[in-house]
Amino acid sequence: MKKMRKRIALFFALSLCVSVRPVLAKRMVSDFSEFKQLCESDTKETIELTSDIIVDEPVVIRGEKIIHGRGHNLVRSALHGKVYGGCLFLVQGKKCEWSRVTVSGSAGENTKSKIFGRLIEVRQGTLVIGKGCFLQDNVNETLAANGGGAVEIGSGGVCIMKAGSVRNNRNVSGGAAFYVKKGGRLLIQGGVITGNKTIGIGAVEGFDGRGGAIYSEGSVWFKGGVISGNTAKGYRKGDICYGGVGGAVYVAKGGSLYVQGGTLTNNPDERKEQIYADGKVTGWKNKKSKKKEPKQNQLEITKSKQKNTNENQQKHNLMPTKTAKPKPEKTDTIKKEKQQKTDSTEHKKTIMLVMDKKDEIHGRVLYVEPDNTDFVEEKWHFSVDALEVARQFIHRQEKPFSREVNDSFLRQFAKAKKGVVKNE
Incomplete structure (x- = not known):
């Protein structure tokens, strides 16, 4: 009986030694x-x-x-x-x-x-x-x-x-x-x-x-x-x-x-x-999240729309510096996908933002001449609030420098009444 107990004890001892990992x-x-x-x-x-x-x-x-x-x-x-x-x-x-x-x-x-x-x-x-x-x-x-x-x-x-x-x-x-x-x-x-x-x-x-x-x-x-x-x-x-x-x-x-x-x-x-x-x-309401941008990068403004923005001029004290005056000639309103003829007295106007190599943002209004691709340019002044919106717009784009303003950008101006305006 004692020998059997010793054998069992020895068996368990050997089993323990084999099974335990270092x-x-x-x-x-x-x-x-x-x-x-x-x-x-x-x-x-x-x-x-x-x-x-x-x-x-x-x-x-x-x-x-x-x-x-x-x-x-x-x-x-x-x-x-x-x-x-x-x-x-x-x-x-x-x-x-x-x-x-x-x-x-x-x-x-x-x-x-x-x-x-x-x-x-x-x-x-x-x-x-x-x-x-x-x-x-x-x-x-x-x-x-x-x-x-x-x-x-x-x-x-x-x-x-x-x-x-x-x-x-x-x-x-x-x-x-x-x-x-x-x-x-x-x-x-x-x-x-x-x-x-x-x-x-x-x-x-x-x-x-x-x-x-x-x-x-x-x-x-x-x-x-x-x-x-x-x-x-x-x-x-x-x-x-x-x-x-x-x-x-x-x-x-x-x-x-x-x-x-x-x-x-x-x-x-x-x-x-x-x-x-x-x-x-x-899981988070982000008011500043970027919304899907429209495909059209070029915003076109007719004189009738421009007239509405002029009403805000005195409120914002935005005084432009004119470098050239558009000629009252006929032109076509050029769109990205189609070209449609407009009233003969209207010129195509495109607001453009340009950020130069010195990181300065410049506002431009460009008039397309009817028979060529040259531009007649007017410089516009921007309010501080407008420049803030402009900066946000630029940094949502892929390239670092010249940008054309899209309609989403203009809507932000209009909604906040911070519009880009020109003094006639």
Whole structure:
């Protein structure tokens, strides 16, 4: 009987030894070289920091990693006045989860013009922002490149924000917290996104400050957490402001945003709006979203319609400077698809906006002569409000310079009684 019990005990002991898998030990690190080596190994590792680490070159994260900071910091290097300005971490593995760690781009005031990379770039796999993870202070306010900001999510990347905070990051190109490229995905389940800011430094889209917190060309799901206190500041030149749209989120063409929960408050842009969309938005009433533009790009105005706009002239004090006077000759009203003859005393008039290489917007009225393609031009003055509408129109177009005004643009003038008027 005793022998039988011993055999049974031995059998269970051997079975236990065979069935139990070895547990991965936690790897404790305190210096950059060891940390980089572990991150770049194509294995599954749990890495715990025992001290703050200065990052002075990019770290490629492969395999499956859990990075537990234990309250320590990973900070951008600025030793001896030499600032490392590139991206700190490139996620190219299966999954990388961060917790109880602060990843900071702050290295003093001298970094603002030298940072050209984000804190984390997700090229492939999944980035998880967990409890106690803070992505902060990656600031670029002057460099005309995709510098500053916290996270960039590429076409093969996914980011899941469960907790933690993305805060106090700045850049010029858009999405100071998250920049989601086409094909990339961002899921916000919790945490706080606050204090992030985009600052426009030019009149060209891409450098005019769009999406204070998030710039999306891909897909964004907002299910929980808080997005608050982020701003989008445009580029100003005189009375004209370029960009500065989407204090919380800017959704580009082809991008999408699904608001299914969470708190979204106090994220102003230049229009006091939180979300600005040229793409798809569900779950949020966006008054500033771009509507489908009409196919016709050229707006034609007859003298009878022009007479109505002249009535507003004294209200707006818009005094034009005449450079040429149209001749009372016959002309045909030229449309995009058909040509129809009009009254012999009427001239075709087309309002045109031109943005020159110095970023100045000029208003023109062009008269088509009946027997040739030459134009007789009059310069018009625009009110400040009219220029604001003009700026919005220009930045919804694909090309950066000359634009003809479409009927949607004129309707905005007429509705707001901000019309472009000429003093006879």
